[in-house]
Amino acid sequence: MKNLTATQKIRYSRNILVPEIGMTGQQKLLKGRVLVVGAGGLGSPALLYLVCAGVGTIGIVDGDRVELSNLQRQILHTSEDLDDLKTHSAQDKLHRLNPDVSIELYNKPFTAKNGRKLVSGYDFVIEATDNFKAKFLVNDICIQSKVPFCHAGILGMFGQVMTIVPGQGACYRCVFGNIPEPDQVSSTDQVGVLGVVAGTLGTIQAAEAVKFLIGRGKLLLGRLLTFDALNLIFREIELPSPCCEVCRAAKLIQ
């Protein structure tokens, strides 16, 4: 693996000092490729921490522009970025934060048509989208392409997160089945979401990506972690083995 430059040794010294990371772990991070789908509430903290940590290549998928109502939680964007593409606004901040990191922009929504191509070539995907259609789509495409990813969802003062390594534990569809009817569930447009919930969950997603890249620790596999900010309670729900038709079609079920 490529040796670190003198500047990198200083920039990443506090990573390298962590016994579980060390010089080898940092080299793995610098070689790592992570795709973040959605540069909003979850994507903002995830991107900031992945870029700080020195993950070598980061892809960002988002076709939206920065809106005033985003700024209460999407900490990557500022008042000066209103109406700019989120990908461009993100790149601007992230490059200034750490020019070491190569940032690849996909200024479009994640779709059934482009999804496979988008995830291919990345080691890990962060699902930071803001709607069920995209959440199920990212899941299905990552399962079909056998790319590990971390899902998170946020609403009000509540959030949930789980990591999926295809074949190792339930996927998002194994648990949630199908896209719910819009009149049966609430959305952030109706009941809002607190910025720190996005921050907490997006940060956990970044931690999962880092752990995956360095190959240390225990990922959130087969477990759904829920976060209730109002009562400050984290809970873990044990999930079943892979059991959905997408896992079956990908031959992940024996």
Next chain:
Amino acid sequence: MAIHITLNGKPHAVERRMDILSLLETLKVGPASVVVERNRNILHRDMFGSIVLKDGDELELIRFVGGG
């Protein structure tokens, strides 16, 4: 006789024999708004009315959380 289950990690007693659908009704939770996991198996929504709670069941009501 009361049936004692674990609901979202906490002890919960129901006063009579009831199925999942009735439990959700008493909790005022819409059956289409949650995923129900019983003893680590995800239950098909069509089965909510026919699965009767048993002593010791571990139930998780998992919310759909779509924001990002």
